Amino acid sequence: MKYDVLIIGGGPVGNYLATLLARKLDVAVVEKKPSFGGKACTGIIGAESFEELGFPEEAVINELRGAVFYSKIQSFEIERKTPQAYVVDRKTLERELAKEAIKQGADYFMGTTFTGFRDGKARLQHLNEAFEIEADFYVGADGLASTVAREIGAKSEAEFLKGYEAEVVGNFRRDFTEVWINRELNPEFFFWVTPVSEEIARVGTFGELEVFRRFLTGRGLKPTSIVEFKAGSVGLGWRKPWVSGNVALVGDAALQIKPTTAGGIVFGAICAHHLARAIIEGDLGSYERSCSAIRDQISFGLRVRKVFKGLSQEGIEEIFKVLGSEDAVETIEEYADFDDHLRTFRALAKKPRLLAALLKISPSIIRALL
Ligand SMILES: Cc1cc2nc3c(=O)[nH]c(=O)nc-3n(C[C@H](O)[C@H](O)[C@H](O)COP(=O)(O)OP(=O)(O)OC[C@H]3O[C@@H](n4cnc5c(N)ncnc54)[C@H](O)[C@@H]3O)c2cc1C
Incomplete structure (x- = not known):
């Protein structure tokens, strides 16, 4: 099998890249999970970026107009008239992007794991079957623990944090997210309480699990009112290089993550645009350079x-x-x-x-x- 581009990883960024390329080039996506979604992610995406990137509306499950910031002893509120951020359902986001890519001609290989490169080809495993795909360009969109990054010898200089997120039943102000900053409780990160409805909020932080539990109780939410619990990781810093020969990294695989909030969907998707252009022009060399605005944001x-x-x-x-x-x-x-x-x-x-x-x-x- 031969393609113009093989994208390894069908998360939001890999699927988004597929939608940008599939109309012009022969594109295949391999995704190790048998279905989309499932990752720990609050799903907050800035409204302006969401519209500009053309993400699917079907994925939006709540709109946020403001935020209340709490320290240990005080608080203030930021309120806007229009939605500033959306909360998305990750599974719907990934599926809708994949559907769009497929409609434009992309081939998807679900439940298929990339295991490495051999003789310029990608080695893949689907259940008991091992096979290879050859492509002109390979993209590692395979997340934080990227096998592609390991294969090209990319090195990380970053802080890796464990994160916890739970959907909790309570009473919430639907269009306001809460941000709690208490270094005495959690020296690593802030806590967020992001409603998806009046009755359910996604509550999370990065750091120790015990600290997360203590926050829930302190916030008046019972750990026994959790209806979904997920754990995940984030990497704040740099992973280099983003390009080696005909292989490029994008999204979490390249640590294109906002260090202030640990959000990675928008930065990854913006970089996917630059990568798509570089691939269409046949010159991966321009990719890193054209992502300079994102690099500045990460540095800041x-x-x-x-x-x-x-x-x-x-x-x-x-x-x-x-x-x-x-x-x-x-x-x-x-x-x-x-x-x-x-x-x-x-x-x-x-x-x-x-x-x-x-x-x-x-x-x-x-x-x-x-
Ligand atoms: C607790 C928590 C909360 C977060 N909240 C937000 C938020 O509110 N907003 C936001 O923007 N970001 C958030 N993030 C970060 C966000 O989840 C990531 O930045 C985002 O998922 C990056 O997308 P991606 O497509 O690059 O990688 P991923 O979503 O990790 O997707 C990579 C895909 O590659 C597949 N894969 C991996 N290895 C292989 C392989 N060898 N072969 C084939 N497929 C493979 C995986 O199965 C996966 O589907 C949060 C993260 C955590 C941990």
Whole structure:
């Protein structure tokens, strides 16, 4: 079997890439799971990015208009008139993208695992059957523990965190997500409570499982009210190279993940666009270069993360005081972009009073972020 492009991994990013390529080229996708979905993922996608990327509407199960940020002792709220983010059903997202790719001519091999390259061909395993597919280009869209990345010798310089997410029954404000930052409870990450309806929210964090359980109880949610529990991992940092010969990595396989929130669907899909162009032009060399805006966002996110990890809870309380001020809330409500935190920060830093207040807390914060 010979294809123009073989995509290894039918997650959101691999399937999205297939939709971008299948009209012009012979494309095959191999996916090791027998069906789509199942991964631990809250499914939050910025509304603007969702529309721009043309993701399938069928996948949207809730719309978020705002967020309430809680520290240990205070809170503030950001509210917009229109939805700023969507919560998607992962299975529907992946299936609908695959359906679109198939309609455009892509071939799918479900329940098929890529095991390595031999003589320029991909070795695959479906149940007891081993076979090979040859392609002009190979794409590793096979997630964090990418076999393709291992095969091309890509090296990671990243922080790997375990994450937990549960669907919990309770009473929720349907169009607001909650973000809880308490370094004394969880020094690794924030907690999120993201409703999918008035009765169910996806609650999660990265760090220790025990900490997650303690948060649930503290938030007034019973661990015995969980109707679905998932665990997963994320890698915050760099994995290089993204290209070796005729093989490229995209999505989580390339650690194209936002370090501030651990969201990877949008960054992966944006990079899939650049990769699709490079493949169509027959020059993978341009791919990494054309992803420079995403690399800048990852660099910025890593600096924010470093600042976060260096702060005490008292420092976080001081920052909350500044961000919760009327001036800051107005600026965030005007400029906040779910997927472009750099833009939000720059808008805040342009306000002399806010900049001075943040400088007073710690000049190194501003230095690190600018
Ligand atoms: C707890 C948690 C919450 C998250 N919440 C969000 C969120 O709200 N929003 C967001 O944007 N991101 C979120 N993420 C991150 C998000 O899940 C990933 O960034 C996203 O799944 C990346 O998509 P992908 O297609 O690159 O990789 P994956 O979704 O990992 O897909 C890779 C696919 O490749 C397949 N595969 C792997 N190895 C092989 C092989 N050898 N052969 C064939 N197939 C293979 C896998 O079965 C899988 O289907 C979260 C992650 C965690 C852990």
